[in-house]
Amino acid sequence: MNEFFALGWEALGPFLLVCATALIVMLSDLWMEDDEREWLAYFSLAGLAGAFIMAMRQFLLVSNAQQPALAFNEMVVWDRMASSFHVLLAGVAFVAILLLPRYLADHDDLNRGELYALLLFSVAGMMLLASARDLIVVFLGIELLSFPLYILAGFARPRLDSEEAALKYFLLGAFASGFLLYGIALIYGAVGSTNLGVIAMTFNVLGVGETLTNPLFLAGLALMLVGLGFKISLAPFHQWTPDVYQGAPTPVTAFMVAATKVGGMVTLMRVLYTAFIPAVEIWVPILAILAAITMTWGNVAALLQSNIKRMLAYSSIAHAGYMLIGVLAGADSFVLLYLLAYALMNLGAFAVILGLRKGDGEEVLELDDFSGLVKTYPVAAILLSLFFLSLAGFPPTAGFFTKFMLFNAGIAGNLQWLVVVAVLNSVVSVFYYARVIIKMFMQEADDDLGVYWSPDWMLSVALAVTTTGVLVLGFYPTLITDVLLEGSNQDLLMRGISLAVTALLVLIGIGILSLRTNVQDLDEESEEAPL
Amino acid sequence: MSGAELFFYVLAVLAITSALAMIFTPRPVYAVLFMVVNFVAVALLYLQLEAPFLAAVQVLVYAGAIMVLFLFVVMLMGPAPAPLWEHIPAQRPLALLFAVGLLGALATAIRKGAFTPLTGTMSSAIATAGGQSQALAEHLYNRYLLPFELTSLILLVGIVGAVVLARLPRQKNPTTD
Numbered sequence: 001m002n003e004f005f006a007l008g009w010e011a012l013g014p015f016l017l018v019c020a021t022a023l024i025v026m027l028s029d030l031w032m033e034d035d036e037r038e039w040l041a042y043f044s045l046a047g048l049a050g051a052f053i054m055a056m057r058q059f060l061l062v063s064n065a066q067q068p069a070l071a072f073n074e075m076v077v078w079d080r081m082a083s084s085f086h087v088l089l090a091g092v093a094f095v096a097i098l099l100l101p102r103y104l105a106d107h108d109d110l111n112r113g114e115l116y117a118l119l120l121f122s123v124a125g126m127m128l129l130a131s132a133r134d135l136i137v138v139f140l141g142i143e144l145l146s147f148p149l150y151i152l153a154g155f156a157r158p159r160l161d162s163e164e165a166a167l168k169y170f171l172l173g174a175f176a177s178g179f180l181l182y183g184i185a186l187i188y189g190a191v192g193s194t195n196l197g198v199i200a201m202t203f204n205v206l207g208v209g210e211t212l213t214n215p216l217f218l219a220g221l222a223l224m225l226v227g228l229g230f231k232i233s234l235a236p237f238h239q240w241t242p243d244v245y246q247g248a249p250t251p252v253t254a255f256m257v258a259a260t261k262v263g264g265m266v267t268l269m270r271v272l273y274t275a276f277i278p279a280v281e282i283w284v285p286i287l288a289i290l291a292a293i294t295m296t297w298g299n300v301a302a303l304l305q306s307n308i309k310r311m312l313a314y315s316s317i318a319h320a321g322y323m324l325i326g327v328l329a330g331a332d333s334f335v336l337l338y339l340l341a342y343a344l345m346n347l348g349a350f351a352v353i354l355g356l357r358k359g360d361g362e363e364v365l366e367l368d369d370f371s372g373l374v375k376t377y378p379v380a381a382i383l384l385s386l387f388f389l390s391l392a393g394f395p396p397t398a399g400f401f402t403k404f405m406l407f408n409a410g411i412a413g414n415l416q417w418l419v420v421v422a423v424l425n426s427v428v429s430v431f432y433y434a435r436v437i438i439k440m441f442m443q444e445a446d447d448d449l450g451v452y453w454s455p456d457w458m459l460s461v462a463l464a465v466t467t468t469g470v471l472v473l474g475f476y477p478t479l480i481t482d483v484l485l486e487g488s489n490q491d492l493l494m495r496g497i498s499l500a501v502t503a504l505l506v507l508i509g510i511g512i513l514s515l516r517t518n519v520q521d522l523d524e525e526s527e528e529a530p531l
Numbered sequence: 532m533s534g535a536e537l538f539f540y541v542l543a544v545l546a547i548t549s550a551l552a553m554i555f556t557p558r559p560v561y562a563v564l565f566m567v568v569n570f571v572a573v574a575l576l577y578l579q580l581e582a583p584f585l586a587a588v589q590v591l592v593y594a595g596a597i598m599v600l601f602l603f604v605v606m607l608m609g610p611a612p613a614p615l616w617e618h619i620p621a622q623r624p625l626a627l628l629f630a631v632g633l634l635g636a637l638a639t640a641i642r643k644g645a646f647t648p649l650t651g652t653m654s655s656a657i658a659t660a661g662g663q664s665q666a667l668a669e670h671l672y673n674r675y676l677l678p679f680e681l682t683s684l685i686l687l688v689g690i691v692g693a694v695v696l697a698r699l700p701r702q703k704n705p706t707t708d
Binding site: 003007019026072073075076112114117118121124128134136137140141143144147148150151154155157166186189190191192202206210214215216217218219 | 689692
C-alpha cells in the first residue's frame with residue numbers, strides 16, 4: 001500500500017484535478033435541466049482555477065529545487081517545464097471555457113454537458129504530455145488530447161461541415177497516430193526502452209555513432225516526427241487544419257487553435273530534449289526546413305482566405321513555424337512565452353468574433369461582414385485590431401515582444417537563415433491581418449448585414465483577460481517574465497494584484513463602451529420611432 | 532527452413548493478406564470477417580512467442596466479443612456495399628507509389644537495422660513471477676500502472692464520444708405557454 005502512495009501523485013496534481021473536474025461535470029450533467037447548464041461552466045471554471053493555482057504553487061516550488069522529481073516509475077517528471085506548461089494550459093482552458101456560454105445561447109442544440117467534460121479531458125491530456133517522460137505516456141497523452149477533439153469537432157452534427165471536420169480529423173489523426181506508434185516501436189527495437197531518460201543514456205552505452213547510423217533508429221525518429229508534426233500541423237502534414245478549424249463549432253476552434261499548439265509543442269520539446277539530444281545534428285536541419293516551409297505556406301495561403309476562421313487556421317500554421325525556431329534553438333522558456341502570447345491573441349480574437357452576431361443570430365465569419373465595424377461598434381473593432389496587430393507582431397504588443405525574444409533565441413542558436421525567413425514571413429502576414437483592420441476602419445458598412453455586438457459577461461471577462469495579457473506583455477513584460485522565466489517569487493502578491501486591477505479596469509472600460517453603444521442603439525431607435 | 536519458421540511465415544502471410552482483404556473488400560460483413568481472421572492469426576503468433584495468455588485474451592476479447600459487436604452493428608446498419616468514390620484523379624497511383632516507397636524504406640531499415648537484445652529471457656521472468664499471467668499482471672499493475680489507468684480514461688472518452696455523436700439531434704423542448 002505504501003508503494004501506491006509513494007508513486008509521486010503530486011507530480012500529476014493539476015492533471016488529476018482537471019480529470020476529477022471533468023468527471024464531476026459529466027456526472028452532474030445528469031441532474032441538470034437544460035437551462036441550468038451554465039452551472040457546468042462554473043464548475044469547470046472552478047476546477048481549472050484550482051488547477052491553475054496548484055500548478056502555480058508547484059511551479060514556484062520546483063523553480064527553486066535543484067533536481068527534477070521523477071514519479072510513477074520514472075514515467076512522469078516534475079520539473080520547471082512541466083509546471084510552467086501546466087500553468088499555461090490551465091489558464092488557456094479557463095479562457096476557452098469563458099467563450100462557450102455566449103455561443104451556446106444561440107446554438108441550443110450544442111448545449112450538452114459533455115462539451116465541457118470533453119474539453120477538460122483534452123486539457124488533461126495536454127497536461128500529461130507536459131510531464132511525460134516515457135514514450136508510452138506520450139502516446140497515451142496524445143490520444144487523450146485528440147479523442148475529445150475529434151468528438152468536439154463533430155459536436156455541431158448534423159451540420160455538414162462539422163461532420164466533415166470530425167471525420168477528416170479522426171481519419172487523418174488515427175493515421176498519424178499509427179505513424180507515431182510505429183516510430184515508437186522501431187525506437188524501442190533499436191534502443192531497448194521507451195523511457196526518454198533511458199533512451200538518452202543508452203545512446204552512450206550503445207555508442208552514439210552506432211545508434212545514429214542505425215537505420216532502425218533513423219526510421220523510428222522519422223516516423224515519430226511525422227506523427228508529432230501532424231499534431232502541431234507542420235507542413236506538409238497540415239492539410240487537415242483549415243477544414244477542421246472551419247467546420248468545428250467556433251469556441252471549440254478557439255480552444256483548438258490556442259491549446260493544441262501548446263500540447264504539441266511541449267511534447268515535441270519533451271521528446272527531443274530528453275531523449276534525442278545526441279541526435280541533434282539529425283533533427284535540427286530537418287525540422288528547420290519544415291519550419292521554413294510551414295510558415296511560408298501558412299502565410300501565403302492565409303492571404304487568399306475570405307473566411308476568418310480559415311484565415312486564423314492558416315495563421316496558426318504560420319505561427320507553428322515561428323515556434324519551431326525556439327524549439328530548435330533549445331529555448332523552451334521563450335517558446336512558452338510565445339505560446340502564452342499566441343494563446344492570448346487568438347483567444348481574444350475569437351472572443352470578439354463570438355461576441356458579434358448578424359441580424360438573424362448567425363455568426364459573423366466572412367471578412368466582408370467586418371466592413372465599417374468601427375462606426376457601429378468601436379469597442380469590437382478596436383479590440384480585434386489590437387489582437388490582429390499583436391498577431392502580426394507590431395510593437396508595443398505581446399506579439400512583438402515575444403516574437404522578438406524568440407527570434408533572438410534563434411540567432412543565438414545559429415539559425416540565422418531561418419530567422420530571416422521568419423522575419424520576411426512576418427511582413428507577409430501583415431497583409432492579411434491588416435486587410436481585416438482596413439475593412440473595419442476604412443470601408444463603409446453594408447446596411448442590410450445588421451451586425452451587432454452582444455457579448456455576455458463571461459465573454460467580456462475573457463476579453464478583459466486577453467487584452468490585459470496582450471498589453472502587459474507588450475508594455476511591461478517583466479511583470480510576467482520575471483516569474484515565468486526566472487522563477488522569482490518576489491512581490492508575487494503585488495504582481496497578481498496589479499494584473500487583476502488592470503484586467504478589472506479593462507473590463508470596466510469594455511463594459512462602459514459596450515453600454516454606450518447600446519444606448520446609441522436605443523437613441524437611434526427612439527429617433528426613428530416618430531417617423 | 533525449420534518448422535517454427537514455416538509456422539511463422541504461414542501466419543504472417545495470412546495476417547497480412549487478411550488485413551489487405553479487409554481494406555479492399557467493398558462488403559462490410561466480409562471486412563469484419565477478414566478482421567477476425569487477422570486477429571486469430573496474430574493470436575497464433577503470440578502463441579509462438581510463448582505468450583499463451585495474451586493469445587487467449589486476443590481471441591476472447593477481440594475476435595470474440597468486440598468483433599461480434601462489430602458484426603451486429605454492421606448487420607443492423609444494413610450491409611449495403613458502399614460505392615467507392617474517386618475525388619482526386621491521380622490519387623490512387625500516387626498513393627500506391629508512396630506506399631511502396633514507405634514499405635521499401637521500412638523493410639530496408641528493419642533488415643539492416645541493429646536490434647538491441649533485451650536483457651533476460653521471457654521464460655526466466657515468468658518463472659520468477661510464478662506463472663505467465665502473474666508476470667503480466669505484475670508489470671501491468673506495478674510498473675505500467677499509469678499507462679494502464681490512462682487507457683481507461685481514453686476508453687471513457689471514446690464511450691462518451693460514441694454516445695454524443697450517435698444520439699439524435701436534440702429536440703427543442705415543447706414549450707407549454
